[in-house]
Amino acid sequence: MAxxxxxxxxxxxxxxxxCxxxxxxxxxxxxxxxxxEHGFVIGPGLDLPAHFSPIYFPMGNAATGxxxxxxxxxxxxxxxxxIAGVNHIRNWNADSLPSAVTAATIAWSLTLLAMGFACKEIDLRIRNAKLRTxxxxLIILTVTQLLYIAAIHTVGPMRRS
Structure with a gap:
């Protein structure tokens, strides 16, 4: 038994x-x-405004987009x-571990990347309450996702059921 x-x-x-x-x-x-809804409006002549950016956000700062x-x-x-995590928790064996760890690691790496942009946005200072939330x-998720990876990956050797 595992x-x-x-x-x-x-x-x-x-x-x-x-959650x-x-x-x-x-x-x-x-x-x-x-x-x-509140981005740049292209005029009737289809001229782009000066300094047009496709990821312009009316709130926040340069890192917000x-x-x-x-x-x-x-x-x-x-x-x-x-999905892979629930399958692994349900089975809890060596066969379901690789997919759960791989999916969680990819999610963690993307969360870590988003957290890096969050840190840059904090550094630039201009943002509203929803962006601060x-x-x-994302900062909390970076830690909890890493703890989840550690919890499912460090259970020791498991026998196949």
Missing amino acids: NTQLKPVASLLLVLNF MYVIVLGIGGWAMNRAI FFVTYALIAGVVGAASV LEAF
């Missing part, structure tokens, strides 16, 4: 991370919608990695 001491910890972290990724998607979706874009990507991949969630 070592099941960390199974409840991994389950708790999986549920916590899923946090859904919140990241909600706030990121709001920011993207606001940017689309990159931050929100990568936060959305990290949120989608993180929420999708829960998104930054906080």
Whole structure:
């Protein structure tokens, strides 16, 4: 039988991370919608305004466009990695471990990238409360996703059932 001491910890972290990724998607979706609705308006002659940027966000600073874009990507991949995580928690054997660890590691690396843009946005200072919340969630998710990877990956050798 496989070592099941960390199974409840991994389950708790999986549920916590899923909820946090859904919140990241909600706030990121709001920011993207606001940017689309309040972005640059192209005039009747189809002339682009000076300094046009396709990732212009009316709130925040110069890093906001990159931050929100990568936060959305990290949120989608993180929420999708829960599928492999649930399968591994349910089976808890050596056959389900590689897919769960791989999906979680990809989600963590994208979350880490989004956290880097969050740090840059914090450094530039101009942002609203929703963006600060998104930054906080991504910084916390970087740590909790890494703890989840450690919890499912360091359970020791498992025999195939």
